[in-house]
Amino acid sequence: xxxxxxxxxxxxxxxxxxxxxxxxxxxxxxxxxxxxxxxxxxxxxxxxxxxxxxxxxxxxxxxxxxxxxxxxxxxxxxxxxxxxxxxxxxxxxxxxxxxxxxxxxxxxxxxxxxxxxxxxxxxxxxxxxxxxxxxxxxxxxxxxxxxxxxxxxxxxxxxxxxxxxxxxxxxxxxxxxxxxxxxxxxxxxxxxxxxxxxxxxxxxxxxxxxxxxxxxxxxxxxxxxxxxxxxxxxxxxxxxxxxxxxxxxxxxxxxxxxxxxxxxxxxxxxxxxxxxxxxxxxxx
Amino acid sequence: xxxxxxxxxxxxxxxxxxxxxxxxxxxxxxxxxxxxxxxxxxxxxxxxxxxxxxxxxxxxxxxxxxxxxxxxxxxxxxxxxxxxxxxxxxxxxxxxxxxxxxxxxxxxxxxxxxxxxxxxxxxxxxxxxxxxxxxxxxxxxxxxxxxxxxxxxxxxxxxxxxxxxxxxxxxxxxxxxxxxxxxxxxxxxxxxxxxxxxxxxxxxxxxxxxxxxxxxxxxxxxxxxxxxxxxxxxxxxxxxxxxxxxxxxxxxxxxxxxxxxxxxxxxxxxxxxxxxxxxxxxxxxxxxxxxxxxxxxxxxxx
Numbered sequence: 001x002x003x004x005x006x007x008x009x010x011x012x013x014x015x016x017x018x019x020x021x022x023x024x025x026x027x028x029x030x031x032x033x034x035x036x037x038x039x040x041x042x043x044x045x046x047x048x049x050x051x052x053x054x055x056x057x058x059x060x061x062x063x064x065x066x067x068x069x070x071x072x073x074x075x076x077x078x079x080x081x082x083x084x085x086x087x088x089x090x091x092x093x094x095x096x097x098x099x100x101x102x103x104x105x106x107x108x109x110x111x112x113x114x115x116x117x118x119x120x121x122x123x124x125x126x127x128x129x130x131x132x133x134x135x136x137x138x139x140x141x142x143x144x145x146x147x148x149x150x151x152x153x154x155x156x157x158x159x160x161x162x163x164x165x166x167x168x169x170x171x172x173x174x175x176x177x178x179x180x181x182x183x184x185x186x187x188x189x190x191x192x193x194x195x196x197x198x199x200x201x202x203x204x205x206x207x208x209x210x211x212x213x214x215x216x217x218x219x220x221x222x223x224x225x226x227x228x229x230x231x232x233x234x235x236x237x238x239x240x241x242x243x244x245x246x247x248x249x250x251x252x253x254x255x256x257x258x259x260x261x262x263x264x265x266x267x268x269x270x271x272x273x274x275x276x277x278x279x280x281x282x283x284x
Numbered sequence: 285x286x287x288x289x290x291x292x293x294x295x296x297x298x299x300x301x302x303x304x305x306x307x308x309x310x311x312x313x314x315x316x317x318x319x320x321x322x323x324x325x326x327x328x329x330x331x332x333x334x335x336x337x338x339x340x341x342x343x344x345x346x347x348x349x350x351x352x353x354x355x356x357x358x359x360x361x362x363x364x365x366x367x368x369x370x371x372x373x374x375x376x377x378x379x380x381x382x383x384x385x386x387x388x389x390x391x392x393x394x395x396x397x398x399x400x401x402x403x404x405x406x407x408x409x410x411x412x413x414x415x416x417x418x419x420x421x422x423x424x425x426x427x428x429x430x431x432x433x434x435x436x437x438x439x440x441x442x443x444x445x446x447x448x449x450x451x452x453x454x455x456x457x458x459x460x461x462x463x464x465x466x467x468x469x470x471x472x473x474x475x476x477x478x479x480x481x482x483x484x485x486x487x488x489x490x491x492x493x494x495x496x497x498x499x500x501x502x503x504x505x506x507x508x509x510x511x512x513x514x515x516x517x518x519x520x521x522x523x524x525x526x527x528x529x530x531x532x533x534x535x536x537x538x539x540x541x542x543x544x545x546x547x548x549x550x551x552x553x554x555x556x557x558x559x560x561x562x563x564x565x566x567x568x569x570x571x572x573x574x575x576x577x578x579x580x581x582x583x584x585x586x
Contacts, residue, residue: 013396018477019487025390028402031383035454036408039420042430046423085333089326095313098323106570110334112509113562113569115516116414117536118555121543122337125344132340133332157333179312189314218413221518221536225543238415242523245419250428257416264411 043261046254058255063231064240070148071237072263075216078155079163083209086163087201093164094171108164111157116221123154124225146228151236154222159212166208170201202278210271217264341559344552356553364530365538365554372446372521372534373514376453380510381503384461389495392469393477403466409458417455418523421448444526449534452520457510464506468499501576505569512565516558 013021047055058064092098093105111119125131127145129138134145144150174197182192220238227234237260244253313319346353356362387406391399409417423429425442435442442448476498480490496503518536525532527541535558542551 013394016394016474017481018393018474018490019481020491021390021394021396024386025394025396028383028387028390031379031386032402032405035451035458036405039424039455040408040412042423043416043420085326085329088322089330092323092326096319096323098327102570102574104327104330106566107330107334109566109569110338110562113512113516113565114338115518115536115539115555115558115562117518117539118341118516118558118562119337120518121539121551121555122340122344125548126336126340132336157337160333176312183312192312214411218416220413220415220522225540238413238519241415241419245422245523248428250423250426253419254423257413257419260413261416268411 043254043257046251047258050251050255054251055255058252059259063235064237064256066232067235067237067240068259068263070151070234071217071260074148074151074155074236075213075219078152078159078216079209079213081156082159082163082212083205086160086208086212087167087205089160090164090167090171094168108161111159111161116158116219117225119157119222120154120225123157123222124150127153127226145226146230146234148234150226150228151223151234154226155216155219158219158222159216162211162215163205163208166204166211167201170204174200199278203275206271206275206278210268214264214268217260338559341552341555344548345556347552348549352549353553356547356550357557359550361529361533362538362550362554365533365535366557368446368449368533369515369535372449372453373511375450376457376514377507377511379454380457380461381507383458384465384503384506387462388465388469388499389491391466392472393474406462406466407459409455414456414517414519415523417520418452421451421455421524443524444528444532446532448524449521449532452524453514453517456517456520457514460510460513461503461506464502464509465499468502469495472498501572505572508565508569508572512562515561
C-alpha cells in the first residue's frame with residue numbers, strides 16, 4: 001500500500017516536481033470521454049425518447065422478460081457451478097503438487113484468451129446430439145446443445161477463470177498458523193475448513209462469483225452458437241438487442257441494454273453488501 | 285492468532301479437544317485420498333470444460349485432411365479477414381497503450397482530486413456486455429444515431445465501416461493496459477523520477493530511461509491480453525460491422541459466416557488460427573508470469 005497519506009489542502013492537485021500532469025491527465029480524460037463516457041451516455045439517454053410507458057412496454061414484453069430470465073438465471077447457476085469447481089481448482093493449484101500443474105494453471109486462462117466465437121462453435125459441436133459429449137447424453141433423452149442447458153454450458157466455460165483467479169492470491173496468503181492453531185485447539189480438518197478457512201476466503205469467493213456472474217449475463221459470442229436461439233426458450237437478452245438493432249429499433253435496443261446494466265449493477269451492489277457484511281462478521 | 289481460531293470455533297459452538305503434535309501436522313492438510321480426489325475432480329473439470337473444446341477446434345479443422353484445411357485457410361475472404369483483424373488490432377492496441385501510459389503516469393505520479401473515480405471509470409468497459417459495447421457506437425454514429433444525420437451530410441461512414449470496428453475494439457480492450465500499469469507504477473513510487481528530474485533530466489528523458497524500463501514487463505503483459513481480446517472480439521464488432529465480406533469482416537466474424545453457411549471445415553480452419561493465437565498468448569503470458577511473477581503480482585495486489 002504505497003498510497004501516501006496526504007491532504008490536498010484547498011487545491012485540485014498536490015504540488016510535485018514531476019512534469020506532464022496536465023498533458024497526461026488531459027489526454028486520459030479526453031480519451032476516456034470520447035471512447036467510454038459519451039457513448040455510454042447515449043445508451044442511458046436514448047430510451048428516454050420512448051417515454052415511460054414505451055420503456056415499460058419494452059420491459060414487460062413477454063419475449064424480453066423470457067430473455068432476461070434466461071440470461072440472469074443461467075448466469076447465476078453457471079456462477080454457482082464455477083464457484084464450486086473454481087474453489088476446487090484454486091485449492092489444488094495452491095495447496096497440492098501434481099504433474100503438469102503449471103500447464104493446468106495456465107489453461108485456466110483459456111476462456112480469456114480464446115475468442116468467444118471459437119469457443120461457441122466448438123461447444124456447439126461437442127454438445128450437439130452427435131458430438132463427443134452430446135452423444136453420451138442423447139440416449140438418455142437429454143439434449144444439451146440448442147436448449148437452455150447449452151447456454152449454461154457456455155456460461156460455465158466463460159466464467160471459470162474469474163473464480164480461480166480471485167481465490168488464488170487469497171489462498172496463497174492464508175496464514176498456515178491459523179490452521180495450526182485451530183488444530184491444536186482440537187478442531188478436525190473439516191471444522192478447520194468450514195470455520196477458519198472458508199470465512200477467510202469468502203470475500204474472494206464472492207468477488208469471483210460476482211465477476212463470473214457479471215461476465216455471463218452479458219456474454220454473447222460463446223452462447224449464440226450453442227443456444228439455438230428459440231424465442232421464449234433459449235434466446236438470451238444480448239441477442240434480443242442485436243435483433244432490435246437489425247430492425248432499426250435503436251430506442252428499444254438501448255432500453256434492453258439499460259435494463260441489463262441496471263440489473264447487473266443491482267446484483268453487484270447486493271453482492272458487495274453481502275461481502276461487507278461477511279467481512280465485518282469475520283472481524284468482530 | 286490462536287485466540288482468533290478459538291473464537292471462530294467457540295462461536296460455532298463446536299466441541300474442541302486438545303490434540304497431539306503429530307495429529308496437528310497431519311491435520312493441516314487433507315488425507316491423501318481426499319487430496320487425490322480433489323485433484324482428480326479439478327483436473328477432470330478443466331479437461332471437460334476447457335481442454336475438450338480447444339482440442340475439438342483443431343480436430344474439426346483437420347477433419348477433411350490437411351489439403352482441405354489449407355484450401356480453407358488460403359481462401360481469399362479468409363485472408364481479407366486476417367488482414368482486417370491485424371489492421372484493427374494494430375490501431376486499437378497502440379492507442380490503448382498510449383492511453384494506459386498517460387493514465388498511469390497521471391494517477392501514479394501525482395495526487396489529485398477524483399483519482400479513485402477516474403480509476404473506477406477506466407474499469408467500466410469490463411462490466412459492459414460486448415453487444416452493448418457495440419450498441420453504444422451505433423446509438424452515436426448509426427443512421428438513426430445522435431451524429432448520424434451530420435455524418436451523412438459529411439459523407440463519413442463509421443458504422444458498417446472499419447472505423448466502427450476500431451472504436452468498438454478500443455472500447456472492449458480499453459482497461460487492459462491501464463489496469464496493468466497503474467498498480468505497478470503506484471507500487472514503484474516516485475522517488476526515481478523525482479531524482480532524475482532534480483538531476484536535470486527532461487520529462488521525456490525521465491519517462492524513457494527511468495519509468496519505461498521499470499514497467500516494461502507489466503506493459504508487455506497488458507499488451508498481450510489487450511491484443512488477444514482485440515483480435516478475438518466478436519459481440520461488439522458484430523454489432524457495428526454489418527458483416528460486409530471483404531470490408532468489415534474480421535476473423536471471428538468470418539468464423540460465424542462460414543459456420544452459418546454450414547462450411548464447418550472452413551469455419552473451424554479459421555477458428556484454429558484464432559485458437560493458435562490463444563495458445564501463443566497463454567504460453568507468452570505464463571512465461572512472463574514465471575519470470576516476472578513477483579513484480580507483476582506485487583503490483584496487482586494493490
